[in-house]
Structure formats: C-alpha cells, structure tokens
Amino acid sequence: MNPAAPAADLIYDVTDADFEATVIERSMQVPVLLDCWAPWCGPCRSLTPVLEKVVSSLGGAVVLAKLNSDDNPQLAGALRLRSIPQVFLVSGGQVVDQFSGALPEGQVREFLARHVKPGEAPPDPIEQLRQEAVEVGANDPAEAEAMLREGLAYAPGHVELTLDLAERLIARGAADEAAASLEQVPAAQRTDRHAALVKRIELARNKPQGDPQALAARIAANPKDHEARFALAAIQVHAGDFNAAFDQLLEVVLRDKGEQREKARAQLVEWFSVCPDAEAVSRGRRYLGMYLN
Numbered sequence: 001m002n003p004a005a006p007a008a009d010l011i012y013d014v015t016d017a018d019f020e021a022t023v024i025e026r027s028m029q030v031p032v033l034l035d036c037w038a039p040w041c042g043p044c045r046s047l048t049p050v051l052e053k054v055v056s057s058l059g060g061a062v063v064l065a066k067l068n069s070d071d072n073p074q075l076a077g078a079l080r081l082r083s084i085p086q087v088f089l090v091s092g093g094q095v096v097d098q099f100s101g102a103l104p105e106g107q108v109r110e111f112l113a114r115h116v117k118p119g120e121a122p123p124d125p126i127e128q129l130r131q132e133a134v135e136v137g138a139n140d141p142a143e144a145e146a147m148l149r150e151g152l153a154y155a156p157g158h159v160e161l162t163l164d165l166a167e168r169l170i171a172r173g174a175a176d177e178a179a180a181s182l183e184q185v186p187a188a189q190r191t192d193r194h195a196a197l198v199k200r201i202e203l204a205r206n207k208p209q210g211d212p213q214a215l216a217a218r219i220a221a222n223p224k225d226h227e228a229r230f231a232l233a234a235i236q237v238h239a240g241d242f243n244a245a246f247d248q249l250l251e252v253v254l255r256d257k258g259e260q261r262e263k264a265r266a267q268l269v270e271w272f273s274v275c276p277d278a279e280a281v282s283r284g285r286r287y288l289g290m291y292l293n
Contacts, residue, residue, distance in 0.1 A: 027094075053160075163193055212236075226256060233245040233267075242276075249267055
C-alpha cells in the first residue's frame with residue numbers, strides 16, 4: 001500500500017496574487033473546485049468541511065482551492081459574487097459549472113460526478129481504504145476503526161485518515177485519544193474539518209447535567225418550557241443526536257419572539273459548524289431560515 005498524496009496538495013488557499021497559477025493554470029491539468037467563502041459566513045463553515053472530505057475521497061481527480069472573498073476583493077469582484085458560499089468548477093481555464101449555498105455531501109458528489117470521474121486519477125489505496133471504512137462502519141464501527149489504524153500504519157501522519165480515526169474515536173466516547181490524534185496534525189494542514197472535530201471534543205468533554213426523561217416530561221407538559229428544551233438539546237448533542245437537538249432549539253425559535261429565540265438561533269449556528277451530518281445541518285438551516293422569516 002502506497003501513501004496517498006498529502007492533503008495540502010489537494011486542498012489549499014488562493015489569493016489575488018496567485019490565482020492565475022493555482023487555479024487557471026492548474027485547471028489545465030486537473031479540475032479545480034473553487035470555494036468562495038468568508039469568515040463571517042455560517043453556511044460557508046458547514047460547506048467547506050464537506051468539500052474537503054469529498055475532494056480528499058476522489059484521490060486527486062479534482063483539487064479544492066479556497067478563496068476568502070473578504071481578503072481578496074479584486075477576485076470577488078471579477079467573479080461577480082453576489083452571495084456566499086459560491087462554488088465554481090474550473091477546468092481547462094474556464095468555469096464549467098457552479099453552485100451556491102451549503103449543499104449536503106450527497107449533492108456535492110452528484111455535482112462533481114457530472115464532470116469528474118474518480119477513475120481518471122490513479123487508484124489511491126488510502127482513499128479506497130477510507131471509503132471501505134465508511135461502508136463497513138455503518139454496521140461495524142470497531143472494524144472500521146481497525147481499518148483506519150491499519151491505514152495509518154502504512155501511511156503515518158496521513159491527515160484525512162487521522163481525521164477519520166478521530167471522528168470514530170469521538171463517536172465511541174474516546175475524546176482524549178481523539179484529541180491526541182488531532183494534535184499530531186501539523187498546524188499548516190489543519191483544515192476546517194480539523195477545527196470542527198476539536199469543537200466536538202470540547203462538547204464531548206463537557207457532559208451536561210439533567211435527566212432526559214424528566215426534561216422530556218417537562219416539555220410535554222409545557223411546550224414553552226424553553227429551559228428544559230435547552231437542557232435536553234445539550235444532552236442530545238453530547239450523545240451525538242444532533243437532529244433531535246436541532247429540533248428542540250427550532251421549537252424555541254418557532255415559539256419565542258424575544259431573547260430565548262436569539263439564544264436558540266446562536267446555539268444552532270454554533271452546533272451547525274460541528275455537526276458531522278451534512279444532511280442534518282442542511283435540514284436545520286432550512287427550517288431555521290423558515291422560522292426566522
């Protein structure tokens with residue numbers, strides 16, 4: 001088994017100064033997915049880790065260039081950005097397709113499948129192992145974790161393998177081991193996905209107090225018991241049930257027009273950035289937008 005290309009070769013930042021070389025010229029050799037984002041943009045923070053994951057899984061068939069539109073206004077103007085996130089696919093020096101908004105992983109893969117075929121790149125045994133671990137993990141998380149450890153034995157320090165393993169460790173409650181794994185990633189290769197996993201470890205380490213059944217009973221008796229909803233949502237997030245937690249806080253947004261609504265909105269935005277389920281995040285954002293309008 002040969003190590004895969006470093007994530008830094010597939011995922012990188014671009015600026016006004018190097019755009020011509022790193023996007024236009026590079027697109028003559030391999031399609032470039034251009035992610036236009038900004039630090040203040042909540043949907044950008046949920047989309048970028050999805051793009052990083054998908055691009056990494058394609059083993060070099062496409063690369064990801066990340067453009068901070070705030071820091072590079074000249075390019076933002078040239079690209080006529082009206083809203084973000086905005087994602088362009090550049091191939092042969094031309095924009096061949098684009099989409100806007102925080103799409104879930106499945107739709108990102110469908111978008112790329114119209115233009116990029118994984119078979120166009122040399123087979124990458126590490127990426128094959130990662131995909132197999134995802135498939136196996138649906139029924140046997142322990143076996144998936146063992147596969148990822150095997151991959152790291154062949155390719156020590158592989159960033160995406162390390163992040164995959166950390167995600168498995170968090171899921172089974174081994175927060176300290178997950179944190180140790182993430183510390184191994186060099187600072188220059190720490191992506192948005194890395195940052196999201198660090199936040200998830202913080203959530204896992206801070207176990208909230210309360211009896212879920214008692215809190216659920218309080219809510220059933222009084223649907224406007226927002227204190228109980230916040231407490232139950234925190235317990236659900238700690239247990240990894242983001243969908244249920246989102247539903248509790250969305251109910252607060254729907255039922256309250258004042259301080260509690262804003263508190264729930266802010267908490268949802270924070271949790272959207274760390275939730276590993278892109279579908280759950282997409283659904284949560286959609287309902288939050290509906291309830292706020």
